[in-house]
Structure formats: structure tokens, C-alpha cells
Amino acid sequence: MAIKDLPKEEYVLQGNAACPGCPATIALRTVLKALGKKTIITVPASCSAVIQSLYPKTSFSVPTMNIAFEAAAASASGIKAALHAEGKDDVTVMVWAGDGGSYDIGLQALSGALERKTNFIYICYNNQMYSNTGIQRSGATPYGAWTTTTWAGKKEKAKNLAEIVMVHDTPYVATASIAYPTDLYRKVKKAKGIEGPKYIEILCPCPPGWRFDMSKTVEIARLAVETGSWLMYEFEGGKLTFNGPSKGIIEGTKEAKPIEDWLRMQGRFRNLTDNDIKEIKNELKEGWEFYQKKS
Amino acid sequence: MKIIDTANNVVALAAKMARPKVIAAYPITPQTTIVERLAQYVESGELKAEFIRVESEHSAMTSCIAAEATGVRTFTATSSHGLLLMHEMLHWAGLARLPIVMVNVNRAIGPGWSIWSDCNDSMSQRDTGWLQFYCSSNQEVFDTVIQAYKIAEHKDVQLPVMVNYDGFILSHTSMPADIPSQKEIDDFLPAYTPEWKLDVEHPITHGNIIGPEYYMEVRYDMQISQQKAKKVIKNVDDEWNKKFGKSHGNLIETYRCDDADIIIVAMGAIGAEAHASVDGLRKKGEKVGLARLRVFRPFPKEDLQKIAEKAKLIVIDRDISVGIEGAVATEIKASVDGKVCGFIAGLGGRDVTHKDIMRMYNLAKENKDGWYSVEVR
Ligand SMILES: Cc1ncc(C[n+]2csc(CCOP(=O)(O)OP(=O)(O)O)c2C)c(N)n1
Ligand code: SF4
Numbered sequence: 001m002a003i004k005d006l007p008k009e010e011y012v013l014q015g016n017a018a019c020p021g022c023p024a025t026i027a028l029r030t031v032l033k034a035l036g037k038k039t040i041i042t043v044p045a046s047c048s049a050v051i052q053s054l055y056p057k058t059s060f061s062v063p064t065m066n067i068a069f070e071a072a073a074a075s076a077s078g079i080k081a082a083l084h085a086e087g088k089d090d091v092t093v094m095v096w097a098g099d100g101g102s103y104d105i106g107l108q109a110l111s112g113a114l115e116r117k118t119n120f121i122y123i124c125y126n127n128q129m130y131s132n133t134g135i136q137r138s139g140a141t142p143y144g145a146w147t148t149t150t151w152a153g154k155k156e157k158a159k160n161l162a163e164i165v166m167v168h169d170t171p172y173v174a175t176a177s178i179a180y181p182t183d184l185y186r187k188v189k190k191a192k193g194i195e196g197p198k199y200i201e202i203l204c205p206c207p208p209g210w211r212f213d214m215s216k217t218v219e220i221a222r223l224a225v226e227t228g229s230w231l232m233y234e235f236e237g238g239k240l241t242f243n244g245p246s247k248g249i250i251e252g253t254k255e256a257k258p259i260e261d262w263l264r265m266q267g268r269f270r271n272l273t274d275n276d277i278k279e280i281k282n283e284l285k286e287g288w289e290f291y292q293k294k295s
Numbered sequence: 296m297k298i299i300d301t302a303n304n305v306v307a308l309a310a311k312m313a314r315p316k317v318i319a320a321y322p323i324t325p326q327t328t329i330v331e332r333l334a335q336y337v338e339s340g341e342l343k344a345e346f347i348r349v350e351s352e353h354s355a356m357t358s359c360i361a362a363e364a365t366g367v368r369t370f371t372a373t374s375s376h377g378l379l380l381m382h383e384m385l386h387w388a389g390l391a392r393l394p395i396v397m398v399n400v401n402r403a404i405g406p407g408w409s410i411w412s413d414c415n416d417s418m419s420q421r422d423t424g425w426l427q428f429y430c431s432s433n434q435e436v437f438d439t440v441i442q443a444y445k446i447a448e449h450k451d452v453q454l455p456v457m458v459n460y461d462g463f464i465l466s467h468t469s470m471p472a473d474i475p476s477q478k479e480i481d482d483f484l485p486a487y488t489p490e491w492k493l494d495v496e497h498p499i500t501h502g503n504i505i506g507p508e509y510y511m512e513v514r515y516d517m518q519i520s521q522q523k524a525k526k527v528i529k530n531v532d533d534e535w536n537k538k539f540g541k542s543h544g545n546l547i548e549t550y551r552c553d554d555a556d557i558i559i560v561a562m563g564a565i566g567a568e569a570h571a572s573v574d575g576l577r578k579k580g581e582k583v584g585l586a587r588l589r590v591f592r593p594f595p596k597e598d599l600q601k602i603a604e605k606a607k608l609i610v611i612d613r614d615i616s617v618g619i620e621g622a623v624a625t626e627i628k629a630s631v632d633g634k635v636c637g638f639i640a641g642l643g644g645r646d647v648t649h650k651d652i653m654r655m656y657n658l659a660k661e662n663k664d665g666w667y668s669v670e671v672r
Contacts, residue, residue: 038495042361050504058500063493065364066502067357068383074354078319078361078369079493081345085316085367091495109357112350 016059021214023204034188103139179222211267307332319358366492389424394447411644555584603633
């Protein structure tokens with residue numbers, strides 16, 4: 001499938017309030033194309049609550065419930081239960097949450113909904129920090145990254161939420177990138193057809209937060225995958241499958257591009273020392289080894 | 296049908312008979328037996344509803360909000376710390392204008408873990424936009440839960456309702472109650488038709504960012520609806536009375552107030568206890584009456600003004616707004632002309648018997664008030 005084959009319908013409308021070059025908007029456009037009209041989305045506090053634009057207007061053309069920051073997954077359980085009670089089981093319920101609302105404050109509700117086996121799709125668009133409140137560190141912020149609460153660079157590495165989700169015995173877990181829209185589309189389509197909780201995490205490089213020019217969003221997203229900094233995979237029936245360039249990197253058949261290429265493009269990594277870069281390379285290697293053993 | 300059962304079991308029965316489609320709840324003493332009973336109703340198929348076994352009260356309220364927004368009737372129950380954990384979502388439900396019905400079993404707040412009765416849990420939610428009822432018997436609990444749906448869903452109201460009663464004093468005490476048939480309840484409370492809902496055929500966005508040019512109107516509308524609710528509560532109570540021969544006194548229940556020089560104002564179980572004290576004092580020739588606040592939000596200002604014009608008021612609060620006084624006393628002082636003596640009593644489940652109330656009455660006659668029995672001995 002090529003990009004030109006994606007459905008023409010747009011559910012994220014023009015004139016919305018996103019920054020130019022916003023990765024979250026690119027991702028949501030693709031995701032909603034895959035889910036179609038019979039979808040209800042629930043959105044916790046995040047950039048996406050702003051991207052919708054101001055009341056009384058909206059730029060999302062599927063029913064949208066805004067909810068408190070830590071509450072997204074619980075609201076999906078409520079919507080799904082109500083739909084089920086009304087016999088409307090053909091409607092997809094999707095959470096559309098940032099990494100802050102997923103990794104940190106919303107983790108308890110997410111874990112609860114996964115364990116209860118709520119039949120929904122939880123999508124975390126991961127821009128690796130809190131954007132809405134102006135670039136603060138989150139549990140997904142990588143080691144060394146500048147944010148307004150880590151001026152000297154974050155001292156801890158990111159947690160791995162997808163792994164936490166997998167150990168909940170979740171039927172479908174996938175990671176994706178906005179640089180590979182047809183892969184994302186396919187994964188969302190597949191998730192839609194699976195019963196139970198589904199989790200998809202999309203890497204979303206954010207120009208103001210990562211400090212790069214808004215024309216470079218897709219380029220940076222692609223380089224994240226090509227350098228092995230972001231891995232794209234699917235986890236289904238206990239089996240892990242890597243996709244795109246990640247497959248070669250994990251199987252050792254393809255050499256990853258140097259991580260420096262990716263780091264150097266982003267102002268948030270401007271103050272990295274040589275030691276920091278060594279630390280990041282070590283972390284990368286450990287990550288790959290972890291997945292080599294797993295897959 | 297006459298039954299003898301605890302308030303918690305009576306609530307579960309009332310909730311079942313109101314036919315909610317989604318229940319989401321988390322256990323906490325002394326509310327737990329409500330949740331257990333409802334889970335049993337759902338699992339046995341006696342109640343056709345979805346029961347979401349959430350991981351916290353915050354999620355319980357969130358799930359109810361989301362389900363209600365999807366167009367179905369919902370129910371939940373909680374107490375104390377559970378209610379406090381919901382605080383953010385209580386505001387959310389109020390501002391979203393969702394007619395959720397929740398039972399709160401009044402219980403004290405820690406530290407110093409206390410499972411006994413105390414109204415600080417619900418009183419600290421008074422600004423969330425929820426209507427608040429305080430019940431004084433298991434019969435009233437049943438009647439109020441059913442009425443609550445009709446009031447909440449009324450197009451003039453469209454606000455959530457919290458039904459409160461004292462932990463253990465009512466929650467775990469068996470009392471007789473008359474229960475109408477399901478058919479009678481169905482006639483009284485027809486199926487829910489939402490004013491708006493999340494619907495893929497008619498997509499809307501609910502709750503996106505709202506600028507200063509609209510926000511005040513949203514709040515103002517809530518205020519107007521709370522005022523309109525006073526009439527709706529009266530009408531619903533009248534209808535209930537006509538159908539089932541029972542009234543618990545609309546917004547306030549008055550007892551022997553007509554010729555009273557002093558009127559005791561209290562809520563919940565203390566309000567019920569004060570009934571006995573009024574009789575006792577009347578026997579001694581005292582011209583005393585009782586005004587039991589059945590509804591705290593909307594605040595029955597007009598009804599209280601009427602009684603305050605003729606009598607001195609003794610307000611007994613089982614709550615304290617630390618740094619000032621009992622919350623009910625403050626609100627009464629702010630809304631009526633007349634003499635008001637305020638007592639804080641019964642916090643953390645401290646027993647308040649009719650003899651204590653008679654003593655407070657005698658202290659108030661000497662114009663004393665304060666913390667009973669901590670400082671006024
Ligand atoms: C209880 C609570 N705490 C804090 C906030 C403030 N807040 C709103 S959005 C946000 C950050 C969101 O970050 P993320 O989930 O990563 O989404 P993004 O903004 O990056 O899209 C914060 C801290 C809030 N709305 N609610
Ligand atoms: S801050 Fe980043 S994620 Fe948020 S709207 Fe702007 S580009 Fe999109």
C-alpha cells in the first residue's frame with residue numbers, strides 16, 4: 001500500500017489549532033483514516049485538547065470526549081460499557097493521549113482498563129515530553145534531553161511503557177512512527193479487528209519541544225527509526241515482530257545510521273557531552289540486545 | 296412490599312429498580328455492601344447493566360461520566376476518601392451537566408483513620424455543582440435515590456445528584472421500608488432520554504477548550520439550574536407523595552415549628568435524633584421545633600428565612616470548615632436575618648443522642664455555642 005491509497009476521508013479538519021509541522025496531527029489524521037466514521041475518541045489534557053480548536057468549534061469530525069488528564073482509559077471503559085449496553089458493538093472506542101497522560105499520571109487508569117480487558121484502542125502519541133504545558137520532562141523523555149524541568153539534560157532514561165502494557169497480557173501492542181504512515185495505517189486497521197485492549201505507541205517528534213525546524217518533522221521521525229533510537233514492532237499472540245528498518249537492526253542484517261546524526265538535528269540535545277553520547281550509545285545497545293533475546 | 300434491611304441494601308435495591316445501564320464503583324467502608332450487592336444483581340442477571348470494576352474512585356466517576364455522556368443512566372456509590380479522590384471528576388460531571396446519581400455514605404477523613412459518620416467528605420464537595428440530599432431513614436434513602444434520577448434528568452436541572460446518609464448509623468442498621476413494585480417505579484421514572492450524547496451518527500465534541508467569552512455563561516447556567524431545581528424537587532416529592540403516600544419534606548422537613556421560639560436545624564441522622572429531643576423538650580414546656588435540612592444544594596434559603604423570621608435557630612453541624620465554624624451555620628448566617636447559634640457535634644462518629652441535643656438547646660438558651668462536647672461542657 002502507498003500513501004496515495006489511503007482513504008480520502010479527513011476526520012482532522014483544516015484550520016485546526018496545531019503548530020505547523022505538528023506530528024500529533026499527522027498521526028491522528030492517519031489513525032482516523034484507518035478507523036473511519038464509527039469511532040468515538042476520548043482525549044485527556046494534552047496538545048490534542050488544544051488542536052481541536054476553541055469551543056464552539058471543533059476540528060475533529062468524530063464524536064470526541066475530552067476528559068481529565070489521568071482519566072482517559074477509565075473514560076474509554078465507560079463509553080464502551082454504555083455502547084455495549086445499547087447494543088452498539090460496532091463502534092470503535094479510542095483513547096488519544098500524550099506520553100505524559102499515558103506514562104505518568106494516566107498509568108493507573110491504563111493498567112486498570114487493560115486488566116479489565118476493555119475492548120478499546122489506546123494510542124499514545126509520544127512526543128517524549130509534556131508539550132501542552134510548555135516542554136517539561138515526562139517518563140518518556142530520553143536521557144540527556146533538555147526540557148524546562150531538566151535544564152541540564154534529563155538524568156534518567158525513559159521507561160518502556162509498551163513493555164509494561166505487554167505484561168498485562170494485552171492482545172495487541174505495536175509501535176509506529178509518523179514517518180511510516182502506511183505501516184501505522186495497517187497497524188491501526190489490524191488493531192480495530194482484534195477483541196480486547198490494544199495499545200499503539202507512535203513516535204511524534206515535536207518541533208518546538210525538540211527544537212528543530214517545523215519542516216523537518218518527518219525527516220527526524222524517519223531518522224529516529226533508521227538510527228535504531230525508535231523501534232517499530234508488533235506484539236501479537238506472544239510473538240514480537242519488527243517492521244521496517246527496525247527489523248534489519250534487530251536481526252543484525254542492517255547497520256543502523258549513527259545516532260549522532262539524529263541527536264545533532266535537535267536543539268534539545270545541544271548540551272550533550274561526549275560522555276553523554278557514550279551513555280546513549282550504551283543504552284541503545286542494551287535495548288537492542290534486550291529485543292534480540294526476546295524476538 | 297415491606298422489607299426490613301440496611302440502608303446500603305435498600306440503596307442497592309433502589310439503584311437496581313432505577314434501571315441504570317452502567318454501574319462503576321470501587322469499595323470503601325461503609326459503602327462496600329452496596330457495591331457487593333449490585334455486583335450480585337448484575338452477575339445473576341437480575342439487573343441488566345454493565346458493571347465496571349474500576350481500579351479507583353477517580354476512575355469510577357470518570358467511567359460514569361463517560362457512560363452518561365454516551366447516553367445511558369449510570370450509578371455509583373462511595374464514601375469519605377473515595378469521594379475526595381473523585382473531587383476533580385465531580386466538578387467535571389457538574390460542568391458537563393451529566394445527571395449522574397451517586398450515593399455517598401458519610402464518613403470521617405483521616406489521618407486518624409476513622410470509618411465513622413462525619414459530613415466533611417460531602418461538605419467539601421459542595422461547590423462542585425452537584426445537588427446534595429441528606430437522608431434520615433432507610434425509607435427516605437430508597438425514595439430519594441429514585442427521586443434523584445427524576446430530578447437530575449429533568450430538563451430544567453441536568454445536574455448530578457449526591458444522596459448522603461450517615462455511615463453505620465444508617466448504612467448498617469436495619470429498618471423497615473416500603474418498596475413499590477418495579478412497575479410502579481417504571482411509571483414514575485421512565486427510561487432516560489439524554490439531552491445530548493456521543494453518537495457516531497451525529498458527531499459532537501464535548502469539553503474542548505472554552506474561552507473567557509463563554510465560560511461564565513456555562514457557570515451561570517448551572518447556578519440558574521440549581522435555583523430551578525428547588526421547584527423540581529418539590530414537584531417530584533409531591534408526585535411521589537401522591538403515588539406512594541410518603542413525603543420527607545421537600546427541601547426542609549419541619550416539625551412543630553409553627554409556634555416555636557427556637558428551632559433546631561440539623562441534617563441526616565442528627566436531624567432524626569432531634570425529633571425525639573423536640574418531643575422531650577416540648578414535654579417540659581419548651582416551645583421548640585425542628586427543621587431538618589433534607590437538601591443542602593440547592594441551599595433552601597427561602598424556606599430557612601421563613602422560619603428564622605419567627606424563631607432563634609440552633610444549627611448542629613456534623614462538619615467543620617476549619618478556621619471558621621460549621622459550614623451549615625455559616626451558610627444560614629449568610630442567608631437569613633435572625634439569631635443563629637452554631638454547634639459542631641458528632642465529628643468522627645461521636646455519638647449525638649437526643650439528650651445531647653437537649654443539652655445543646657439549653658446551652659443555646661444561654662447564648663452559648665461552639666464545639667459540643669469538646670469546649671461547651
Ligand atoms: C491533574 C492535572 N495536572 C496537570 C495538568 C496540566 N497539564 C495539562 S496537559 C499536561 C501535559 C500533557 O503532556 P502529554 O500527555 O505528554 O501530552 P502533550 O501535551 O505532549 O500532547 C499537563 C501537565 C492537568 N491538566 N491536570
Ligand atoms: S507542541 Fe508539538 S505536539 Fe503540541 S501542537 Fe505543537 S507541534 Fe504538535
